[in-house]
Amino acid sequence: KEQPKFDESQLFQRLQELKERIQEANYQYYGLDQPKLTDAEYDALMQELLALEKAHPEWKTSDSPSQRVGGYIAKEFPKIRHAEPLLSLDNAFNAGDLQEFDRRVRMVAPQAEYVVELKIDGLTVALTYEDGVLVRGATRGDGEVGEEITANARTISTIPLRLRKPLSRLDVRGEGYMPKSSFAQLNQEREEAGLSTFANPRNAAAGSLRQQDSKITAQRRLSYFAYQVLTPEGTELASQTEVLSFLQEQGFIVNPEFKIFSTIEDVIGYCEEMAEKRHTFIYDIDGLVIKVNDMAQQRELGFTAKSPRWAIAYKFPAEQVETVVESIEIRV
Numbered sequence: 001k002e003q004p005k006f007d008e009s010q011l012f013q014r015l016q017e018l019k020e021r022i023q024e025a026n027y028q029y030y031g032l033d034q035p036k037l038t039d040a041e042y043d044a045l046m047q048e049l050l051a052l053e054k055a056h057p058e059w060k061t062s063d064s065p066s067q068r069v070g071g072y073i074a075k076e077f078p079k080i081r082h083a084e085p086l087l088s089l090d091n092a093f094n095a096g097d098l099q100e101f102d103r104r105v106r107m108v109a110p111q112a113e114y115v116v117e118l119k120i121d122g123l124t125v126a127l128t129y130e131d132g133v134l135v136r137g138a139t140r141g142d143g144e145v146g147e148e149i150t151a152n153a154r155t156i157s158t159i160p161l162r163l164r165k166p167l168s169r170l171d172v173r174g175e176g177y178m179p180k181s182s183f184a185q186l187n188q189e190r191e192e193a194g195l196s197t198f199a200n201p202r203n204a205a206a207g208s209l210r211q212q213d214s215k216i217t218a219q220r221r222l223s224y225f226a227y228q229v230l231t232p233e234g235t236e237l238a239s240q241t242e243v244l245s246f247l248q249e250q251g252f253i254v255n256p257e258f259k260i261f262s263t264i265e266d267v268i269g270y271c272e273e274m275a276e277k278r279h280t281f282i283y284d285i286d287g288l289v290i291k292v293n294d295m296a297q298q299r300e301l302g303f304t305a306k307s308p309r310w311a312i313a314y315k316f317p318a319e320q321v322e323t324v325v326e327s328i329e330i331r332v
């Protein structure tokens with residue numbers, strides 16, 4: 001008896017459903033650490049997706065979860081000019097610096113409140129989406145021109161390949177980083193293979209993201225916290241906290257430790273509290289980023305040539321690492 005032939009549109013429909021379910025499973029698993037599917041269920045969906053794309057290559061799209069596994073070997077990285085320059089943050093090293101920052105802010109925005117975010121010690125990655133699909137990833141470079149690392153960015157499971165809404169254009173900034181566990185595992189593997197080890201997770205993340213072979217990037221278990229958008233079409237966001245909610249709605253992971261304060265004294269208290277807690281996080285942080293929350297006030301404050309006047313990085317004090325000085329025997 002002739003097998004009933006699934007008609008193409010049913011198969012095509014199934015393909016769309018698989019892509020959505022796998023993308024959602026990725027978000028649950030990698031982003032929220034609350035997997036709803038067992039590994040076996042996840043693998044079955046992925047196998048079905050791969051089989052469907054193999055049978056119908058014309059249905060394979062760049063936002064398909066099957067495209068994450070890498071396999072693109074970049075010759076060298078093309079240079080790419082950012083839509084808007086990626087500026088750097090001024091640094092504050094103590095309470096006095098923060099009070100000075102606050103004084104300058106309140107000359108322009110007397111009622112300012114602050115959002116304080118952890119300063120993830122990774123590297124900035126700028127992402128561009130068109131019609132809701134990831135089309136480009138780039139490193140910061142010199143702030144104006146960065147390296148195009150789209151294939152590598154695709155391998156990071158917490159970078160959505162497709163937004164929840166098909167916005168015609170969205171530019172996102174965030175920090176690519178290597179969690180401490182991935183870093184320890186990578187260095188152990190490299191040591192066993194007689195390779196040089198990375199000094200810290202930041203260097204390991206930079207090396208992994210600027211890796212020519214995206215298959216290797218895919219094995220490095222990198223992750224991404226989004227923290228900024230360039231004004232996306234149609235959704236004027238009024239504050240940094242709204243930006244963070246918007247990013248979460250679109251499927252990005254936002255670092256959950258951010259807090260709002262109305263006085264710099266409270267900000268200073270939080271900075272001191274976090275300096276004590278910094279080793280409890282599963283990723284390296286080298287300080288906090290303090291931002292004026294209200295977008296209109298940010299625009300009033302504007303920028304210097306290289307930095308925003310509405311944000312500052314508080315850098316944790318260098319830690320006194322007890323160096324064991326080898327006992328030196330002096331023979332006289």
Ligand SMILES: NC(=O)c1cc2c(=O)c3cc(F)ccc3oc2nc1N
Nearest residue numbers: 087088089117118119120175227289
């Ligand atoms: N490493 C970080 O976790 C982090 C970094 C930056 C920036 O570098 C940064 C640079 C700007 F010009 C403006 C805002 C920023 O916000 C930021 N927010 C963060 N959470």
